[in-house]
Amino acid sequence: MKKTGAQILCESLVREGVDVIFGISGGTVIPLYDAFSEYPQIRRVLVRHEQAAAHAAAGYARATHRAGVCVATSGPGATNLVTGIADAYMDSTPMVVITGQVARQFIGKDAFQECDITGITLPIIKHNYLVREAKDIARIVKEAFHIAQTGRPGPVLIDLPKDVQTEFAEFEYPDSVYLPGYRPVTEPDPAQVANVAGLLNRAERPVIIAGRGVNISRAFEELRELAETIQAPVVHTLLGLGSLPPQHHLDLGMLGMHGQTAANLAVQNADLVLAVGTRLGDRATMRTGDFAPRAIVVHIDIDPAELGKNVAPFASLVGDAKVTLRRLNALVAPAERTEWLAQVRLWRAANPLVPATRSPRLSARTVIRQVCRTAGHRTVMVTGVGQHQMFAAQEYASPRLNGFISSGGLGTMGFELPAALGAQIACPDDDVWVVAGDGGFQMTMQELSTAVQERLPIKIAVISNGYLGMVRQWQSLFQKGNYVDVALHTPDFVKLADAYGIPAVRVEREEDVASAIERARSHPGLFLIDFVVDPDENVYPMVAPGESLDCMLQAPAMAATVAS
Amino acid sequence: MQQRLHTLVSLVQDEPGVLTRVAGLFRRRGFNIESLSVGHCELPGLSRMTIVVEGDDASVDQVTKQLDKLINVVSVTDITRSDMVARELALIKVAARADDRSEIMQIVDIFRAKIVDVAVDSLIVEVTGGEDKIDSLLRLLLPFGVTEMARTGRTALTRGSTSSIKAQVNEKEELRDG
Numbered sequence: 001m002k003k004t005g006a007q008i009l010c011e012s013l014v015r016e017g018v019d020v021i022f023g024i025s026g027g028t029v030i031p032l033y034d035a036f037s038e039y040p041q042i043r044r045v046l047v048r049h050e051q052a053a054a055h056a057a058a059g060y061a062r063a064t065h066r067a068g069v070c071v072a073t074s075g076p077g078a079t080n081l082v083t084g085i086a087d088a089y090m091d092s093t094p095m096v097v098i099t100g101q102v103a104r105q106f107i108g109k110d111a112f113q114e115c116d117i118t119g120i121t122l123p124i125i126k127h128n129y130l131v132r133e134a135k136d137i138a139r140i141v142k143e144a145f146h147i148a149q150t151g152r153p154g155p156v157l158i159d160l161p162k163d164v165q166t167e168f169a170e171f172e173y174p175d176s177v178y179l180p181g182y183r184p185v186t187e188p189d190p191a192q193v194a195n196v197a198g199l200l201n202r203a204e205r206p207v208i209i210a211g212r213g214v215n216i217s218r219a220f221e222e223l224r225e226l227a228e229t230i231q232a233p234v235v236h237t238l239l240g241l242g243s244l245p246p247q248h249h250l251d252l253g254m255l256g257m258h259g260q261t262a263a264n265l266a267v268q269n270a271d272l273v274l275a276v277g278t279r280l281g282d283r284a285t286m287r288t289g290d291f292a293p294r295a296i297v298v299h300i301d302i303d304p305a306e307l308g309k310n311v312a313p314f315a316s317l318v319g320d321a322k323v324t325l326r327r328l329n330a331l332v333a334p335a336e337r338t339e340w341l342a343q344v345r346l347w348r349a350a351n352p353l354v355p356a357t358r359s360p361r362l363s364a365r366t367v368i369r370q371v372c373r374t375a376g377h378r379t380v381m382v383t384g385v386g387q388h389q390m391f392a393a394q395e396y397a398s399p400r401l402n403g404f405i406s407s408g409g410l411g412t413m414g415f416e417l418p419a420a421l422g423a424q425i426a427c428p429d430d431d432v433w434v435v436a437g438d439g440g441f442q443m444t445m446q447e448l449s450t451a452v453q454e455r456l457p458i459k460i461a462v463i464s465n466g467y468l469g470m471v472r473q474w475q476s477l478f479q480k481g482n483y484v485d486v487a488l489h490t491p492d493f494v495k496l497a498d499a500y501g502i503p504a505v506r507v508e509r510e511e512d513v514a515s516a517i518e519r520a521r522s523h524p525g526l527f528l529i530d531f532v533v534d535p536d537e538n539v540y541p542m543v544a545p546g547e548s549l550d551c552m553l554q555a556p557a558m559a560a561t562v563a564s
Numbered sequence: 565m566q567q568r569l570h571t572l573v574s575l576v577q578d579e580p581g582v583l584t585r586v587a588g589l590f591r592r593r594g595f596n597i598e599s600l601s602v603g604h605c606e607l608p609g610l611s612r613m614t615i616v617v618e619g620d621d622a623s624v625d626q627v628t629k630q631l632d633k634l635i636n637v638v639s640v641t642d643i644t645r646s647d648m649v650a651r652e653l654a655l656i657k658v659a660a661r662a663d664d665r666s667e668i669m670q671i672v673d674i675f676r677a678k679i680v681d682v683a684v685d686s687l688i689v690e691v692t693g694g695e696d697k698i699d700s701l702l703r704l705l706l707p708f709g710v711t712e713m714a715r716t717g718r719t720a721l722t723r724g725s726t727s728s729i730k731a732q733v734n735e736k737e738e739l740r741d742g
Contacts, residue, residue, distance in 0.1 A: 122585060123592045127635040130580070147635060181577060181638040308622065479633035 005134035006035035006165040008261075009098070010042070010483050012141035015173045018042055020060065020425055022053040026073025027113055028100025031165035045425065045454055048304065048446040050077050052418035054084020055444070058093045059422025061428075062405045063380060065218065066149040067094040067156075068422055075113030078159075079120065083355045083412060085155045086124040091239060091408035092212060092410025094153035096144050101130065113122075118159050118508035122154050126154030133159065134169035139177075146177045151184025152303040152527075153216060168220015184302060187475045188319030188327060196274075196298050196315055197331035203272035205294075205340045206232040209255065209284070212239035212357050213301060213321040215402045222325035223276070224248070229329065231337040232274070233344050235263040237284045240277070241396050241404040250341075252348065256284040257543045258390040261351035261552060264343050264543070268550040270295040277301060277321040280311045281409065290548030300324050356555035362510055363535035364389050368435060371461050372397040374521065378430045379403060380423050384416035384440035390539045414443030415485055417460070421447060424456045431521070438464040438490045448500045451526055459520045460528040464537035466490050473538045477553070478545075493530040504528035568600060571650060571720050572628060573616040573639040575605065582636045586613065589634065590615045591626050595619060599652075599717025610638060614650075614719045643722050650720035654698045655680070659709030668708060669725030675701045684710060 003011065009032065013021070023502045036044055047053045050072040057068025072081050077408040078099040098295065102111040118128045127147050129140045137160075144156040200206060213486045214223050223243055223447040227234050227250045234244050235255040244251050252263040273295040280299070285291040288311055296314035299307050300321060307316040317324050355363035375381060375398035383389040384404040389535055396404055405423055407415035416436045424432040441462050447498040451458055497504035507516045507529055520527040540555035576582045583602065590597050598616040605612035617624060624642060631640045660668055668687060672679055677691035691701050695718065702710065 118581065119584070122588050152704070179635060182635045198680075305626065305633055312622075498709055 003171045004031070004035065004165065005131075005137055005160065005167050005169065006032045008134060008137045008169060008171045009141065009160065009165070010035050010039045011041060011171055012138050012173060013069065014039060015065065016141065016145045020045060021069045021071050022047055022056040022422065022481065023071030024050055024077060026077045026100065028074040028102060028162040029071060029165075031162060032071070032098070032100065032160070033287045035165075043425070045421065045450065046451050047421075049280050049444065051083050051414070051442055052421070052447045052450065054081045054095070054097065055087065055218040055412070055415050055418035056422035056425075057095050057097075058084060058088050058091070058290050059382065059405055059419030060426045061088075061422070062402075062419070063423040063426035065094075065216070067096045067145055067153075069096045069098065071098045072100070073113065074102055074117070075115045076113055076314050077113075078117040082120060082124070083410075085121055085157065087407055087412045088155040089124045089126065091407065092153050092216060093155065093298075094148040095155040096141075096148050097155055097157040099157060100165075101159045101161040103130070104161045107161065118157065120494065121157055126156055128159065130159045131164050134164050134167035136162070137169070138171060138173050141178050142174050142560070143179060145359065147179070147182060151182070163499070164344055167292040173203050180475075185304070185318045186320035186323050188300075188317040188324045190327070190375040192317050193324070193327045194331060196317060197328055199272060199296065199298060200230055200274065200313060200328065201333050201335075203230075204337075205270045205365070206230055206274060207266045207270040207295075208232050208234045208273040208372065209237065209267070209273060209275040209278055209280075210240040210243040211276060211278025211487060212235055212408070214240055214243035214410070214563050216277065217320050217322040218402070219276075219322035219325050220244070220401045220554060222322055222329060225329050226325050226332065228333050230335050231341060232543045233266050233341065235266060237278045237281070237408070238393055238406060239408040241393060242398065242402045245399045246397050247399055252344065253396070254393050255549070257286060258394065258541065258546075258550070259543070260348075260353065260394060261541050261554070262344055262348035264541070264549045264552060265347045267292050268294070268447065268548070269343075273297045275299045275313075276325065277311070279409075282310070283548065285311060287546060287548045300398050300414070318510055337394070350523070351554075354535065354555055357534040357537040357538055359534050359536065361510060362513070362531060363397065364388060364531070364533040364537055366510060367461065367463060367531045367533060369395040370517055371433060371435060373432070374517055375400070375403070376431070380405060380427060380430050380432045381435060382406070382416050382420040382432060383435045384424055385407060385411045385413045386436050386437045386440060387436045387473060388435050388463040390470075394539075397502065413437070413440030416440060417444050417447045417451070420458050421451055421454065421456060424458050425454070434458055434460040436460060436462050438462055438466065438493075439468040442488070442491075445496070448497065448502060450501050452502060455525065457525045460526075461531055462493050462528065462530050464490050464493065464530055465533050470539075472535065479544070493528060496509055497527035497528040502528055503528045504530065506530040506532060508532045565622060566619055567618055569616055569618050569689075570624045570642055570644045571648065571718060572624075572631070572640055573619065573643050573722075574613045574615065574631060575601075575607070575610045575638040576613055577636040578604075578609055578611050579636050585634050585636060586615070586631065589630055589675060590617065590627065593630055595623075595627055596658075601717045601719045603719075604653060614717070616718050643720060647723045648720050649723060650694060650718050651692055652695055652698055652716055652718050653690070653692045654702075654713060654715040656691065656702065656705060656710055657672075657712040658687050658689060658705050659685060659711055660687045661685065664708050668705070669702070671704050677701060
């Protein structure tokens with residue numbers, strides 16, 4: 001039976017198991033939305049700005065490991081998605097993006113709301129399609145989900161001209177894809193695995209860097225087994241947080257620019273660094289010439305282009321993290337490392353994370369620590385980008401695997417609230433906490449309205465310091481305190497929440513922090529807490545840009561005394 | 565690291581936008597394409613691109629891997645160190661007064677080039693060969709006055725019976741059939 005292009009798209013989405021789409025309608029997707037109404041099994045979430053649709057799809061994808069789907073109309077709808085697409089590309093987030101396009105005869109004529117979204121997204125997307133005929137839709141959707149969700153995941157865009165949506169074609173959903181140019185390698189080369197296992201067995205001071213690849217392939221058990229067998233401490237990249245519970249005795253937390261001292265020192269003093277599923281990006285390695293100077297670097301990634309891109313590895317394996325770690329686990333020998341682990345523990349004990357505030361005002365670290373410490377096995381933390389994000393990463397304490405959702409590579413302020421919408425919809429029974437800064441929050445806070453409309457019980461902790469805090473921190477440390485355009489007028493977030501019908505409290509004193517968090521937790525619905533904190537508190541440790549990983553600025557000494 | 569010219573040969577699917585994808589990738593990763601030639605090849609639905617880029621081995625290796633990640637790129641190989649036949653075609657329009665013609669024709673003969681168009685005051689010379697040969701011919705023709713020139717850029721094949729690229733494609737075809 002023939003169906004319209006719009007119906008074929010919906011049928012194809014159903015075949016792919018899509019249960020929710022995030023989007024906003026508009027001129028060129030009206031036929032599509034018309035068809036959506038025939039498919040009640042697909043929940044539609046109407047967001048307030050298309051950027052949020054993309055971030056929400058990312059939040060959904062991060063929480064479920066399935067491609068998130070977002071929809072926007074042509075022109076401005078499509079361009080508003082661009083930040084979210086770039087964000088998903090940088091963070092290897094599977095996403096299928098559907099945009100309307102002007103009818104075929106208008107393409108190239110600068111028609112109303114026409115823009116070349118396939119051209120615009122080329123450098124920030126895994127693949128994209130401009131659909132020319134309705135008969136191609138089923139194949140393209142099949143390919144799009146396959147490409148988005150396999151190998152190194154990423155966003156794929158399907159640009160659908162309006163008249164293709166109304167064109168009739170036979171619908172038959174393909175059961176396989178033919179993509180001769182796309183064949184990700186998941187199984188590592190056995191000889192190279194044996195070689196790497198030999199290196200691990202000979203290492204005396206090994207460290208594992210767990211990246212987002214471990215979360216993506218859900219290699220949690222395999223990571224834990226390897227770490228325990230070879231007794232290697234585990235450090236995480238920002239997006240690798242949550243791949244081993246922070247409570248694990250081998251876990252050292254995050255490395256990098258704002259990495260924990262012990263994590264950075266472990267990497268710099270290791271004789272072998274096993275990097276799993278990470279780009280070894282500049283925020284993690286800092287000055288690459290001095291990265292892990294005493295170690296041989298062994299790099300595992302499913303994307304061959306990552307091997308040798310930033311750091312030249314001594315040995316490398318191309319493969320899926322879960323498969324590769326499993327193969328390694330079969331070959332590595334149990335080891336005792338009393339001395340190395342004792343050293344690492346010493347570093348950790350000697351360098352606790354301390355609030356760095358001199359004033360009696362509330363410390364952002366203290367607030368975020370308390371939020372993090374209430375996290376249980378069913379808590380997902382979603383953050384924005386900036387100081388609060390780094391505090392949250394350092395204080396991350398959720399025992400839940402893959403429980404940390406944050407914008408890493410692109411560093412997208414405003415990611416937090418829309419991503420939390422997606423995560424909460426993906427995990428309706430889990431507690432989703434947003435930790436936001438007052439700068440980033442104001443970039444996408446219109447989505448409070450969506451959260452209310454969708455009745456999502458998200459808990460929001462806005463860390464208000466009245467500044468673009470991380471930029472202020474850089475200006476404070478590296479521009480001699482010349483603060484330029486970092487002071488923000490911050491609205492009354494409690495009144496703002498009230499305008500949306502959201503209960504909210506403001507907290508300015510440390511003694512009120514715990515009760516406010518508890519109030520939010522026990523409230524069945526959406527809840528916002530506006531934590532007004534000291535703007536002078538910087539994030540430490542910090543490796544200054546261009547410095548090596550062990551060259552860390554520590555919190556000023558007086559902080560420790562104020563802390564307790 | 566030593567900068568040198570690398571010859572990359574790539575098989576790409578004949579799809580709209582594939583050239584933009586390839587060219588855009590080089591731009592984004594900060595490479596200048598020295599030359600790029602593309603045309604149909606022996607496999608239906610695929611085109612062969614010959615891309616010449618300058619760079620050190622590590623950075624060309626990186627851009628090769630990035631290129632291979634493009635979904636429409638079926639294979640890409642750096643054949644710089646392979647035994648290959650590499651050719652370029654140039655059309656050179658030379659200002660040719662009556663008394664210069666015989667000298668120009670002699671030069672053209674020596675280079676086994678051809679005169680493919682004759683006008684009252686000019687000739688078009690067609691020459692095929694390596695870049696060095698074309699550069700040499702050009703040097704000799706310049707004194708007469710070169711008014712226009714078009715060069716195709718390098719196109720290349722590895723020597724021998726089966727190219728590694730085709731073997732890769734066959735392997736992929738088998739996977740698909742099996």
